[in-house]
Amino acid sequence: MRLIIDGAAVATVDAAGTEHATGHVVVEDGLIAQVGPGQAPDLPADRRIDARGRLLTPGLVNTHHHLYQWATRGLAQQADLFTWLVTLYPVWAGLDEEITQAAATAGLARLARTGCTTAADHHYIFPEGPDLLGAVVRAAGDVGLRLHAVRGSMDRGISHGGLPPDSLVETTDGAIAGTQAAIERYHDPAPEADVRVAVGPCSPFSVSAELMTGCAELARASGVRLHTHLAETLDEERQCLEEYGCTPVQYAERTGWTGPDVWLAHGIHLADDAVRTLGRTRTGVAHCPTSNARLGAGTARVADLIAAGAPVGLGADGAASNEDGGLGVEMRQAAYLARLRGGAGSLDVRQALRLATMGGAQCLGRAGEIGSIEPGKLADLALWDLTGIEHAGIADPVAALVLGALPPLSALFVGGHPVVEDDRLCKAAEDDIATALAGASTRLARKAGLIG
Numbered sequence: 001m002r003l004i005i006d007g008a009a010v011a012t013v014d015a016a017g018t019e020h021a022t023g024h025v026v027v028e029d030g031l032i033a034q035v036g037p038g039q040a041p042d043l044p045a046d047r048r049i050d051a052r053g054r055l056l057t058p059g060l061v062n063t064h065h066h067l068y069q070w071a072t073r074g075l076a077q078q079a080d081l082f083t084w085l086v087t088l089y090p091v092w093a094g095l096d097e098e099i100t101q102a103a104a105t106a107g108l109a110r111l112a113r114t115g116c117t118t119a120a121d122h123h124y125i126f127p128e129g130p131d132l133l134g135a136v137v138r139a140a141g142d143v144g145l146r147l148h149a150v151r152g153s154m155d156r157g158i159s160h161g162g163l164p165p166d167s168l169v170e171t172t173d174g175a176i177a178g179t180q181a182a183i184e185r186y187h188d189p190a191p192e193a194d195v196r197v198a199v200g201p202c203s204p205f206s207v208s209a210e211l212m213t214g215c216a217e218l219a220r221a222s223g224v225r226l227h228t229h230l231a232e233t234l235d236e237e238r239q240c241l242e243e244y245g246c247t248p249v250q251y252a253e254r255t256g257w258t259g260p261d262v263w264l265a266h267g268i269h270l271a272d273d274a275v276r277t278l279g280r281t282r283t284g285v286a287h288c289p290t291s292n293a294r295l296g297a298g299t300a301r302v303a304d305l306i307a308a309g310a311p312v313g314l315g316a317d318g319a320a321s322n323e324d325g326g327l328g329v330e331m332r333q334a335a336y337l338a339r340l341r342g343g344a345g346s347l348d349v350r351q352a353l354r355l356a357t358m359g360g361a362q363c364l365g366r367a368g369e370i371g372s373i374e375p376g377k378l379a380d381l382a383l384w385d386l387t388g389i390e391h392a393g394i395a396d397p398v399a400a401l402v403l404g405a406l407p408p409l410s411a412l413f414v415g416g417h418p419v420v421e422d423d424r425l426c427k428a429a430e431d432d433i434a435t436a437l438a439g440a441s442t443r444l445a446r447k448a449g450l451i452g
Contacts (some may be wrong), residue, residue, distance in 0.1 A: 003027040003416055006040040008051035008383065009397040010214025012373040013058050013357045017350060019398075024408050025056060025378040030192065030415040033374050048452025053387040056399040058372050059354065059380035062327045064227075064265045064286035064315025067121045067136055068095055070103035072442045075450075081233045081295050082163060082205075088320060094447035097130045102433075102440035104139035107325055108423055109433050111316065112143055114326030114406060117380040117414045118360070118370060119145055120286075120315075122265070123229060124152025124202040125168060126178065131180055137195055144419040144427045146193070146380070148364055150200035151182040151228045155211045161243075162206045172211050178216055183222050191369050192378060192415065196224070203229040204248060205239055209255055216256035224263050224364050227286075228252075231274070232266035235298050249274035258283045263288050263363040265315060267305065275301060279308025284363035287355065290324065291317035291335035299341045302334065306351070308389070308443040314359030328406045331356050335402060347430045349402040379416040384409060386424075 002424035003026075010037060015358040024040035026033045032042070040048075069088075076087040104121070111119050121136055133149055141148035153175035156162030162169070170178065179199055187197035199219035201207040212228075219226045231237065231248045240248045249270065252258050258277065264286030270278070278285065287300050303313050314334060319325040331352040338347035361371025371382050386400050391407060394400040401407060412420035419426055425433075445451045 001029055001416065002043065002045045003259040003379070003413070004040045004043065004045045004048045004055060005051050005381070005383065006048060008054045008056040010023055010035065010373065011353060011398055013354055014372045025373060025381065027413070027416045030379055030417070031168050031350065032373060032375050032377050032379050034375060035129050036054045038114070040135065041196040047409065050321055051383060051410070053385070055384045055386055055401055055407075057115075057382050057384065058065070058357040058370065058383050058400070059412065059414065060115040061313060061364065061371060062111055062116050062354045062365045063263060063284070063313035064120055064288055064317055065108045065121045065200040065388045066123065066318030066320070067107040068092070068100050068123060068125065068132070068140070069106035069318030069320035070107040070325065070437060071099050071444050073323045074424045075320060078118045079295070081297055082235050082352070083164055084295060084321065089168055091444060091450070092125045093127060093168055094198050094444050095125055095127060095132060095164070099131060099136045099440040099444050100132045101135035101139050104136045105307040105428065106217065106433050107319060108139055108143040108145050109428060109430060112145055112411065112412060113329050114328035114423060115382040115384070115409060115422070116327040116410065117145060117412065117419070118364065118384070119139055120148035120227070120364060120368070122148055122150040122152050122200050124154055124200065126153070126170060133186065137186055140195065142426065142428050146414060147195050148198055149182070149186055150198045151179045151196060152200040153179060153211060154202045154206040155213070156206050160208070166345040169206070171444070172208060175211055176214050179215060180218060180222070185225055188225060189223065192359040194205060198227045201326050202228045203236070204251060205236055212255040212257060220261070226257060227263055227265070228257060230264040230382065231269045234269055236361055238309050239296065247271065247274060252268060253277065255300070261309070261311070261365065266292065266297070266300065270301055275304050277309050278305060278310040279318060282309065282311065284311040286315040287334060288315040288317040289323070289330055289337045291321040293333070293337065294321050298450055299337045301341070302338050302355070303342055305344045311359060311362035312355055313363040314356045326406070327356065331402045349399045351395070352402045353398055361392050380449055381413045382409060
């Protein structure tokens with residue numbers, strides 16, 4: 001099968017930052033075969049797209065999400081992280097497969113509609129019985145996105161000094177066994193994989209040191225990646241100092257949680273030595289600007305992390321702390337928050353696009369497969385329509401994408417297969433997704449006693 005996209009502005013996001021004011025891409029059997037300036041070669045094609053007035057970029061990569069939270073948007077609207085968690089833990093206790101799949105499908109649909117082709121979902125709530133991770137995997141197949149399913153876990157409830165209620169945590173052995181089972185059932189190491197699994201104990205304030213070290217050992221023995229929350233709030237830093245006599249990054253080093261196979265969510269409160277450690281060890285960071293602002297958690301040192309050599313990607317985070325839930329908008333948010341922290345020159349539009357593409361691919365260990373438009377890579381591509389009034393007159397198409405209103409998608413491709421066409425999903429009906437989500441949210445709220 002051959003697809004030709006012709007006449008677009010092309011931002012390849014390759015190592016040289018190659019761009020073509022007018023260019024083309026040829027896709028063959030799901031892989032990028034050619035990319036270059038000017039008109040496409042005269043080849044027979046199963047489909048040819050006239051992409052004049054469009055910008056072609058790599059598909060965006062979401063490095064941190066909690067898809068189940070689409071069922072609990074709009075709650076705890078002015079809470080900080082710990083208060084927000086304590087408020088929502090009892091609600092999440094009512095999750096089942098149907099609610100989780102409805103929420104995950106809605107979240108993935110929103111990601112697709114905002115240019116995302118690969119999403120990492122950190123699921124750490126596991127009521128006894130249902131296969132909630134399987135529900136997320138099914139949702140990704142229904143929408144058509146690649147999924148990095150992070151099998152999360154918590155083994156430290158209130159009775160052991162943790163934050164979650166005891167009813168929501170697993171035993172240490174049970175969490176490790178459940179994680180191993182998820183790897184065996186769902187992980188696909190193939191280069192073109194639609195589903196991969198990562199190991200993801202939730203956070204220092206909900207996980208024991210034994211689970212952290214045990215999960216690190218399991219991940220490395222299984223050849224999968226490691227993901228956890230770290231350095232998100234000052235409360236977390238104080239707790240680490242009081243309990244372990246070290247900062248969160250020092251704790252991560254002690255428990256085996258730094259290295260090129262690790263990416264951390266948030267990474268906000270980092271001293272200079274912590275930034276240097278993450279750079280030296282090539283530990284990745286999932287930057288979640290909207291969620292961080294919604295919870296008042298702080299602003300990550302993105303420019304400093306990049307300068308130190310740490311891979312940095314973007315994350316939408318859970319929709320209960322980012323009700324928008326899209327990924328494309330996070331590029332502008334990242335640029336704006338970086339500039340609030342370090343001045344107008346801190347993060348330019350091409351750096352913001354790189355965070356959302358190649359930076360995310362590096363965090364997920366897929367820099368050789370996705371994240372840029374180069375021959376041999378998977379044809380995960382976003383074609384943005386810049387012909388509307390929102391972008392008319394902006395000569396720089398990347399600036400139009402990042403700083404302007406998020407453009408509609410003319411098309412979104414995963415492995416050369418269309419997932420979005422003319423700003424509508426191809427594989428799933430959006431009205432049905434919205435109806436299922438509304439029903440799931442109502443049922444979960446009723447379970448938690450929030451409504452009668």
